[in-house]
Amino acid sequence: MFSVFRDLIRYNIEFAIGLVLVSIIVIFALLSFVSPVDTTLIYLVPPDMPPSWQYWFGTNSRGQDLFWQMSTAMRNSLTFGIIVAVLSRIISLTVGLLSGYVGGWLDRVLMFINDIFVAVPIFPVLVLFYFVLRNNLDSLTLALIMACFGWPFDARLIRSVALGLKHREFTRHAVFAGMSTPKILLQEHLPYVMPIVFSTFMANMLWSIGLEVTLAVLGFTNINNPTIGTTLYWANNHSAMVVGVWWWIVIPVVLLVAAFIGLFLLAVSMNEYIDPRSRLRRMGA
Amino acid sequence: MSTLLEVRNVSKRFTMGGLLSRKTVEAVQDASLSLSAETPEIFTIIGESGSGKTTLARMILGLELPTSGEISFRGKTVSHRVGRQERLDFMANVQPVFQNPFEAFNPLKRIDRYLESTAKRFLKLSHRDELDGAMDGALQKVGLSLAEVQGRYPHEMSGGQLQRAAIARALIPNPPLLVADEPVSMVDASLRMSIVNLLKSLRDDLGVSVIYITHDLATAYYISNRLIIMQRGRIVEMGDARTVLDAPEHPYSRLLKASVLSTEDAGNGKLATDAGMVKLAGDLVSQAGRLVDRPDGRMVRVYG
Amino acid sequence: MSEDLLKVDGLKAYYQMDYFGVTREVRAVDDITMTIRKNEIYGIAGESSSGKTSFIKVLAAAIRPPMRIVAGSVKYEFKGLSVDVADATPAQIEAIRWRHLSYIMQGSMSVLNPLRRIGKTFEDFAKKPLGLTGEAYRARVLNHLERLKLPADVLNAYPHELSGGMRQRVTIGLATVCHPEFIIADEPTTALDVVVQKEVLGLIREIQQDMGSSVVFVTHDMSVHANMTDRVGIIYAGRLVEEGPTRQMFFAPRHPYTAHLVASLPRIGDTTQRPALDGRPPSLANPPSGCRFHPRCPLAIDKCKTDVPPLVTVANDHRTACWRWQDVKPLVAPQVPHGVMA
Numbered sequence: 044m045f046s047v048f049r050d051l052i053r054y055n056i057e058f059a060i061g062l063v064l065v066s067i068i069v070i071f072a073l074l075s076f077v078s079p080v081d082t083t084l085i086y087l088v089p090p091d092m093p094p095s096w097q098y099w100f101g102t103n104s105r106g107q108d109l110f111w112q113m114s115t116a117m118r119n120s121l122t123f124g125i126i127v128a129v130l131s132r133i134i135s136l137t138v139g140l141l142s143g144y145v146g147g148w149l150d151r152v153l154m155f156i157n158d159i160f161v162a163v164p165i166f167p168v169l170v171l172f173y174f175v176l177r178n179n180l181d182s183l184t185l186a187l188i189m190a191c192f193g194w195p196f197d198a199r200l201i202r203s204v205a206l207g208l209k210h211r212e213f214t215r216h217a218v219f220a221g222m223s224t225p226k227i228l229l230q231e232h233l234p235y236v237m238p239i240v241f242s243t244f245m246a247n248m249l250w251s252i253g254l255e256v257t258l259a260v261l262g263f264t265n266i267n268n269p270t271i272g273t274t275l276y277w278a279n280n281h282s283a284m285v286v287g288v289w290w291w292i293v294i295p296v297v298l299l300v301a302a303f304i305g306l307f308l309l310a311v312s313m314n315e316y317i318d319p320r321s322r323l324r325r326m327g328a
Numbered sequence: 329m330s331t332l333l334e335v336r337n338v339s340k341r342f343t344m345g346g347l348l349s350r351k352t353v354e355a356v357q358d359a360s361l362s363l364s365a366e367t368p369e370i371f372t373i374i375g376e377s378g379s380g381k382t383t384l385a386r387m388i389l390g391l392e393l394p395t396s397g398e399i400s401f402r403g404k405t406v407s408h409r410v411g412r413q414e415r416l417d418f419m420a421n422v423q424p425v426f427q428n429p430f431e432a433f434n435p436l437k438r439i440d441r442y443l444e445s446t447a448k449r450f451l452k453l454s455h456r457d458e459l460d461g462a463m464d465g466a467l468q469k470v471g472l473s474l475a476e477v478q479g480r481y482p483h484e485m486s487g488g489q490l491q492r493a494a495i496a497r498a499l500i501p502n503p504p505l506l507v508a509d510e511p512v513s514m515v516d517a518s519l520r521m522s523i524v525n526l527l528k529s530l531r532d533d534l535g536v537s538v539i540y541i542t543h544d545l546a547t548a549y550y551i552s553n554r555l556i557i558m559q560r561g562r563i564v565e566m567g568d569a570r571t572v573l574d575a576p577e578h579p580y581s582r583l584l585k586a587s588v589l590s591t592e593d594a595g596n597g598k599l600a601t602d603a604g605m606v607k608l609a610g611d612l613v614s615q616a617g618r619l620v621d622r623p624d625g626r627m628v629r630v631y632g
Numbered sequence: 633m634s635e636d637l638l639k640v641d642g643l644k645a646y647y648q649m650d651y652f653g654v655t656r657e658v659r660a661v662d663d664i665t666m667t668i669r670k671n672e673i674y675g676i677a678g679e680s681s682s683g684k685t686s687f688i689k690v691l692a693a694a695i696r697p698p699m700r701i702v703a704g705s706v707k708y709e710f711k712g713l714s715v716d717v718a719d720a721t722p723a724q725i726e727a728i729r730w731r732h733l734s735y736i737m738q739g740s741m742s743v744l745n746p747l748r749r750i751g752k753t754f755e756d757f758a759k760k761p762l763g764l765t766g767e768a769y770r771a772r773v774l775n776h777l778e779r780l781k782l783p784a785d786v787l788n789a790y791p792h793e794l795s796g797g798m799r800q801r802v803t804i805g806l807a808t809v810c811h812p813e814f815i816i817a818d819e820p821t822t823a824l825d826v827v828v829q830k831e832v833l834g835l836i837r838e839i840q841q842d843m844g845s846s847v848v849f850v851t852h853d854m855s856v857h858a859n860m861t862d863r864v865g866i867i868y869a870g871r872l873v874e875e876g877p878t879r880q881m882f883f884a885p886r887h888p889y890t891a892h893l894v895a896s897l898p899r900i901g902d903t904t905q906r907p908a909l910d911g912r913p914p915s916l917a918n919p920p921s922g923c924r925f926h927p928r929c930p931l932a933i934d935k936c937k938t939d940v941p942p943l944v945t946v947a948n949d950h951r952t953a954c955w956r957w958q959d960v961k962p963l964v965a966p967q968v969p970h971g972v973m974a
Contacts, residue, residue: 211431212426212427212428212431212432213431213432213433213434215391215424215426216424216426216432216433216442216494217434217442217445219419219423219424219498220442220443220445220446220449220497221416221419221445221446221448221449221450222445222449226445230437230441231434231437234436234437235436319435319436322436323435323436323483376825376826376827377796377825485912486681486912486913487680488912489912516679516680516852516913517679517852517853517854517893517896518679518889518892518893518909518913518928519908519909519912519913520896521896521898521906521907521908521909522908522909524898524906525905525906525908543825543826545826545900546897546898546899546900547898549898549899549901549903550898550902550903550906570903573900574900574901583827584826584827585900587826587827587829587830588826588855588900589829589830589833589855589856589858589859590855590858590859590899590900591854591855591858591882591894591897591899593858593859594858594859594878594879594881594882594883595858595862595877595878595879595882596879597858597859597860599830599833599834599837599859599860601827601830601831601834606827
């Protein structure tokens, strides 16, 4: 495992940069566990102070230290993104592999459901959920709902790879070697599907965090929970740009963009590495 | 005399195209053959592309269902539409060997996986030593050993070795019947004969029957007991291998034999094919005819 | 006036790869010296991973990184044009391609663009080298098609509308329409049925005799070599191990590998046990020392493990690279097949 990382860092500049960026963000997010302040409380420190040696990121109009605020926000946003991505990967893998391999009526039913989810507009549905659940719409519930929407496109991608794999000789060979369907899907076919899973994982994270930010900015989530989106909501609410408290908007955006770029670079470089064709070339086939 | 495999008047029709333009292809038409359980033999199916030989093999393996007719193994109909246990029982008795050894193994995985899975599933073994013993035993039968194969990836071995490993895997459940679809056509020339000789020893030493599918008449002559020649889905000649190939009777069989390149005239090869022969064989494709017996034991399709 | 069309001298072509820190050098062609004369069919026999495909790529001036010519020369002597592929400019190679040097590849479908009609493909390949336009060009193409016994309307067809045999004829026509002096045929009949194969082989030989070109015929099928070629060269692990007139190669081979290749061919009418060879073809990234065949050779002695045998001339036009060439006997004597050829 370590040799893999070492190889990647040494030979792939995208991976190195991505790793550095993401590490910074993650460490920053982890700092929130040792935060000396409770980030849900307000008016703890003098408001509207620009970034200084005392308050590295300044303070916002609600009297919160922006540094710790952002740290917690980053942690929450990243966790949210990871939960959505993992859950939706599981669903899309299951649906895609089963659909492609088993075919027949199962394929038709699953793809029918798939297409319904593709057609349904996510944003209005999420807003609807907010209006129904109001303050019960915490991060976890939102994550679960978004996971249910984040799988269809990728399931189709995985299905097309699975369809191709079904007809390859080694699949038939595996059947005659007595391997059961789950074993074939998980052990024989999964490595071929991993590049898609990986890059869509990152894409999914970006999509879910972005959507959460959108909802939060508009006020459709639990705004007391510090995330990047709710930070921007409060900044807008207090007309930060107009008032001159630019750091309240710029810093969250910069952090978000840095996180996105880091994740993207990681995804692209790891994708190249785990692609079966490049693996074969490295093994010397 | 109990029957191992019986193929009775089997036909397979494929329909392609949508609602507005359907095309039907008669891949196999009215094929019949049977293998006895008492005497192991190598039964060869000779045909060119489009002859239906691969479709017939797939039906014997239960991967396709015949459109009409029946295939039965030890009395039971062969089909993939049965319960898992029944299918596993069938697979314990009939195993395939595929054409392309490099495609038969997943390039990203080690090859002993397939052997282990076969041993686990069909021999119902679970202990490490039992599994290793079963795998090594089968590999020794084909001239390899577990030490050579363990932990290797497909690209680390030659085509000949891979094909032998594939045959070893097929032998693990001790099946009475192997179906080998062009097992040597993708293997290097210098390794080819070792695989062909191996198939011969499977019959002679281990008592395994083999259905050997090929387009190469020379290897068919070398190892088969009986053979059938297929042309566009129909069996045109059938009988003892030496009898048929020494003096083929059906025009298509004669054309095949005449097209085989031999090394006798090395340096002065005659490459002209008798146009009359080609035309005669081609004209017969559209006619059904019927199979008749001949006194020397063969069956030939005659027309009119 | 020299009889030689192609002179290969000390050719070495390696794949040099550096991928994620893993360096590999595959010695695909390792010191080959040979000549090909005018108006002959020269067969190259070798197995997969013997380096013959890389060798052919060098001859066809079609190598690209990571493969490079590391040493040696590949000199063509066409009518009034000499080109050394090893250090020719792209312009020079463009000048000889298709006009003087062409190739027939394996798998005709990959040469013919499935989305273009045959006529258009002909234009893509042949119009520029021929240097003709309009009526003159059309007449030349139609004339050539007639020679190949292809109907004129094949130019309007798409590749998938033709049968495998016809496609291969079209590919042959494509390669020969400019009357090149040197044609490389890489396994042109491997995927074809036995009956079609004989026709296509006959066609290639007819064209060759007609045009007086030289053909390098690459295949692993020894029986094809027996019937098609004037001379045969055997390549093993990137080296030329034996070369000579076809008849001699089959009835009196002077290298154990050739002897095995010939003896292991099954024949209709003969059921004697065919010999099999131990071991496997060596990896070109890590070949054996000395004579590369020694791990599998029934005649190997200690010298074979350390010293590379040079190519020595043992008879007229017959060269072999084996320390014990005098001890090589054909393994199974060739027989006349019994049984009646009806």
